[in-house]
Amino acid sequence: MKVGAIIAEYNPFHNGHKYQIETFRNEQNIDYIIVIMSGDFTQRGEPAWMPKHLRAKAALMGGADLILELPVYYATGSAQIFAEGAVAHLNALNSVDTLCFGCETEKSETKHLEWIETAADVLLEEPKSFRENLFVALKSGLSYAAARAKALESFIETPELLAMPNNILALEYITALRKTHSSIRPIPVRRKGEGYHSKKTDRTFASASAIRKAFPDITPSAPWFSLPDGTQEIIKTHFNKDFPLMPEDFSAMFASAFLRSAPNLNQYADVTEEISNRMIHYFKQYRTLDDFLLETKNKSCTYSRLCRCAAHILLELRKDTLIQAKTDGFAYYARILGFREKASPLLGYLKKNTSIPLITKMASYPKHLSDNGCHLMEADIRAADYYRTALQIKFGQTLKNEFNQEIIIL
Secondary structure, three states, rough: OOOEEEEEEEEOOHHHHHHHHHHHHHHOOOOEEEEEEEEOOOOOOOOOOOOOOHHHHHHHOOOOOOOEEEEEHOOOOOHHHHHHHHHHHHHHHOOEEEHHHHHHHHOOOOHHHHHHHHHHHHHOOOHHHHHHHHHHHOOOOHHHHHHHHHHHHHOOOHHHHHHHHHHHHHHHHHHHHHOOOOOOOEEEOOOOOOOOOOOOHHHHHHHHHHHHOOOOOOOOOOOOHHHHHHHHHHHHHHHHHHEEEOOOHHHHHHHHHHHHHHHHHHHOOOOOHHHHHHHHHHHHHHOOHHHHHHOOOOOOHHHHHHHHHHHHHOOOOOOOHHHHHHOOOOOOOOEEEEEEEHHHHHHHHHHHHHOEEEEEEEEEEEEEEEHHHHHHHHHHHHHHHHHHHHHHHHHHOOOOOOOOOOOHHH
């Protein structure tokens, strides 16, 4: 059995994602594809546009065989935490042969992989000149991510490629694989169509962010041609009933959480003393979450990082829990969101090989997990509860909680 994996958000699942799955399966002769996917909050710290169970269903309809949820502690972390958490889970399954990821490059995929591996080796070895360059870049006021990219410039060709989101994550995946001496083989697939931040929707391969912005309502002018049939069906059935959610839908919830936590903000993941002080200062004129973050940001405290900090404050994601998770190797459990019936042999294969429990019934998780594993699962439940509550407030429907929601089976 040949098993491949993809790490994704699918926010929402579009034609580019379907192309990646089909290309990966066909070119590598993959029998089954596992996707480890963010839950109800994304790596930018924002609520997912569409609930995780609907996104899982769209991915299964688009060709994936099994969807696992990436715990919210990692799903809302930095690119490094996002990648290390996801790779650790794939390693713990002891079943995955290859990891496929998108890349943005004019090079051949083989040359691009060599380029990423060169950069990953620098990050792992940290030669003296790299450390010196990093120190200078940080002193200039750059964020850590920008400073690290600047420090890498003298070690790699075409360093400007590091500014592209898919390449940033690809570098983190390769670094995580090498750091853990993983047997999983990386497979880059060139991104099809528009870049991650592109706003163009007049073509078959629009970006997820462009698709989200183009859907204020369901109209003939919406970018249906950028979406597979399954995603189209889900949107037509559930739009303005079960989604979408935007950051502003959490403005009141965040304000309440902030007021409760203001004396101790730096207990939460990613929140430094500088960020805590800036947040407390600018909260005095708080109106909406997005306005607050835009007012608080500066050169070293980027908007993206502040979004993640806001998510960590809202969801009570603590530094000490994350530090313990790193010490323990990140992977405590693999929660199944959905699978295709034809993938039943894959489930048997995973049960035979995995070193972490496969969670299919939420009520049973406490007896399978360590104390810190329970903390991570409780955070996933808390994130889902906040998300579900925001949906119910916005659309006036009563929705299933984490203990009532069935696994998606197609």
